[in-house]
Amino acid sequence: MNRTTNKSKPDAKSVEVDFDYESPSAGQVYLTGDFNNWDFHSLPMKKDKGGLWRLTLRLKPGVYQYRFIVDGDWQNDPFACGYHPNEFGSSNCILEVRVDSQKQRASLRPLAPLT
Secondary structure, eight states, X not given: OEEEEOOSOTTOSOEEEEEEEEOXXXXXXXXXXXXXXXXXXXXXXXXXXXXXXXXXXXXXXXEEEEEEEETTEEEOOTTOSEEEEOTTSSEEEEEEEEEETTTTEEEOOOOOOOO
8 A cells, every 4th residue: 555645845846655565474575666676675664563564755756666575475555556567477556646736745546557
């Protein structure tokens, strides 16, 4: 699951995006995507007491693909805005980050499949 909030100045070009993955039994969860060149280990998530893994990133408005790596296995976000087939026979999660220029807030919205 992911949410966006804009905690920065009104003219900021990036927004904070919260990524969450629920897996109380997992030993390690990483976030990976095109925003970090699919680097498997550069974005470790932190587990809270309830078993929810969390990580907040600052991203510029745009469309991103991402997945979670849970104990070495690729997993999708069940709450993603959409999914796009990848070259490995599975799908990547889709996230669109945008800033409403009049309200200066970030929002997520479902996307049509990428072509």
